[in-house]
Amino acid sequence: MPELRFVLSDLTSWYGNSRAAMLAALSIWIVVIVAIVVVQRVLIRWLDRRAKVTSTEIDNFFVAMLRKTRLAFIVFAAMTAASATLSLPPRLRFAVGVVGKVALLIQLAIWGGELIVVVFRRYFARVKDGGNSTTVEALSYVARLGLWILIILVGLESFGIHVTAIVAGLGIGGIAVALAVQNILGDVFAALSILFDKPFVVGDLIEVNAYSGIVTHVGIKSTRLRSVTGEQIILSNGEVLKNGVRNFERLGQRRAVLITRIAPGTNEAKARLLPEIIRKVVESQRGATFSRAHFKTITDNSFEFETVYFLATTDYDAFLDCQQEINLALIRDLKAAGINLLSQKSSPPALRSPEKEAQTPPSTSV
Numbered sequence: 001m002p003e004l005r006f007v008l009s010d011l012t013s014w015y016g017n018s019r020a021a022m023l024a025a026l027s028i029w030i031v032v033i034v035a036i037v038v039v040q041r042v043l044i045r046w047l048d049r050r051a052k053v054t055s056t057e058i059d060n061f062f063v064a065m066l067r068k069t070r071l072a073f074i075v076f077a078a079m080t081a082a083s084a085t086l087s088l089p090p091r092l093r094f095a096v097g098v099v100g101k102v103a104l105l106i107q108l109a110i111w112g113g114e115l116i117v118v119v120f121r122r123y124f125a126r127v128k129d130g131g132n133s134t135t136v137e138a139l140s141y142v143a144r145l146g147l148w149i150l151i152i153l154v155g156l157e158s159f160g161i162h163v164t165a166i167v168a169g170l171g172i173g174g175i176a177v178a179l180a181v182q183n184i185l186g187d188v189f190a191a192l193s194i195l196f197d198k199p200f201v202v203g204d205l206i207e208v209n210a211y212s213g214i215v216t217h218v219g220i221k222s223t224r225l226r227s228v229t230g231e232q233i234i235l236s237n238g239e240v241l242k243n244g245v246r247n248f249e250r251l252g253q254r255r256a257v258l259i260t261r262i263a264p265g266t267n268e269a270k271a272r273l274l275p276e277i278i279r280k281v282v283e284s285q286r287g288a289t290f291s292r293a294h295f296k297t298i299t300d301n302s303f304e305f306e307t308v309y310f311l312a313t314t315d316y317d318a319f320l321d322c323q324q325e326i327n328l329a330l331i332r333d334l335k336a337a338g339i340n341l342l343s344q345k346s347s348p349p350a351l352r353s354p355e356k357e358a359q360t361p362p363s364t365s366v
Contacts, residue, residue: 016087025082032078040066040074061118068114069107076103101158109151113144139195141220183238184221190237191220199241204249208240251314253289256323258307260330261342266303270339271295274305277337281329282309285322302342 044066051059080100088096117140195218200206204215206225211233213225223240225233260278262271275293282290289310297304311319334341 021086025085028085029078029082032081033074036074036078037071040069057118057122061115064114064118065111068110070110073103073107076100098159101155105151105155109148112147112151113140116140116143116147142192183236186238187221187236190241191218193241194218194223194237199245200247200249204247206248207246208235209243211235212246249314252312254311254313254319256309256311256319258309258326260305260307261302262305262334263340263342264298264301264303266339270337271303273337274334274339275307277333277339278305278307278330281326281333282307284329285325287312287318288322288326 044063047059047063047066051063076099080096083093083096120140120143194200200215202215202218206212206215208225211225211227213227213233215223216226216232217224218237221237223235223237225235227233258278260274262274275295278293279290282288289312291308291310293305293307295303296306311322313319313322331341
């Protein structure tokens, strides 16, 4: 292999390294890589087994740190160690040092990012925060972004670049950049507002303008919903807060308005019985709270009674089941009392989703 002999001869003559020294450096490089990789895998397996029989999360944390250790970092770290045994020109040694520092800083940023996520998860799990997923994601994103900025500044400073002058120079430019990305910054600040005020969290059923669905993700830029028909809806955080949010997940109870129409020929005695009949029917339903029932309106075609009751549930299906039982019981009890419900032709009601029904007090007619 004349080419290899030529290269080794040049290295020996230019850098003053013997072939034995270069082979030793190569051996050190390979041995260090293999040794670190073997130790890494052995420790991961041992800690995995230990984590299964312990209740603490320390083992899981160290396993995550070991798995986040990149092979590129190991290779460059081993190269830096092996190059210390050789006589290299200043520029080449500087280049090797730069590569080693960059690899170390990137690896530190990766470890730090994982540590940030673990710390936030443990904290919010301990305080039992209902918005755990949203809070961890948003806060960890901001913290990791700050960590990467810090790592970059430290790296520049270690390479002899004056960071203070750069930061001062970015002061004026930062104003122009802020004006250019004001919408993005608005979404970021809106994300922080969602994070701390918690108008909703992942899993809540919300409505923003004409869009409604279950919150599946709250990011630093946008919020994602899954509609009742299955499609994904993506809204910017600024748009969400600007237009207002209806959160149906925090609905304590449902208010229902029941309209009952009877024939205009009904006499006074029977009309007086109707509110009491309705009250007994509503109170017989589990979870229903009767509020009032009144003879509200006289029209040319009917006597109209209005009933208001509350149902202590956020489940829309349970509400419809209760409403159905009330209607069926009214048909039975009014027939037994000799009160005739008004029979008239009417157009079928428009289909409405559970979200739309939750916007206004549900009303029914019997």
